[in-house]
Amino acid sequence: MAEHQTDALLALVLKQLDDDQAQDIVTIDLEGKxxxxxxxxxxxxxxTRQVASMAQKLAETLKQNGYGPVKLEGLPAADWVLLDAGDVVVHLFRPEVRSFYNLERMWAFGDTPDKAIGRA
Structure with missing residues (x-):
């Protein structure tokens, strides 16, 4: 996917998650990692209900905008749902499960604080 398409995909993902009131949104640049x-x-x-709903709505939004179908893993339990949209991978967690796995720490190695972008 071209860089501008990847940026548009990321922007669409972030907008949909924000619209669905996702909490503690963090974006990690994986280029070169x-x-x-x-x-x-x-x-x-x-x-778990909100996690499942956000994942399903995001998958539908991406499909409607020509980025799908995407792969979803972790439903129906919805403690941790992985959405694979190709150039953008989304992890949706319940807070307790997120803090246990701490993916931000695992993937942000070597980054300066401005590389791993956090949004509230």
Missing amino acids: SSIADHMVIVSGRS
């Missing part, structure tokens, strides 16, 4: 994706987005939901 991994070949799995260009960006990783990590968010929390207040409950």
Whole structure:
């Protein structure tokens, strides 16, 4: 995917998550760190119901905008749902599960604070 398409995909993901009231949105630039994706987005939901709803709505939004179908893993339990949209990978967690796995720390190695962008 071209860089401007990846940026548009990331912007769409972040907008949909913000619209769905995702909490503690963090974006990690994976360029040069991994070949799995260009960006990783990590968010929390207040409950398994919200996590599942956010994941399903995001998958539908991406499909409607020509980025799908995407791969979803972790439903219906929805403690941790992984959405793979190609160049953008999204992890949606319940807060307790997110703090246990602490993906931000694992993937932000070597970054200066401005490389791992946090949004509230």
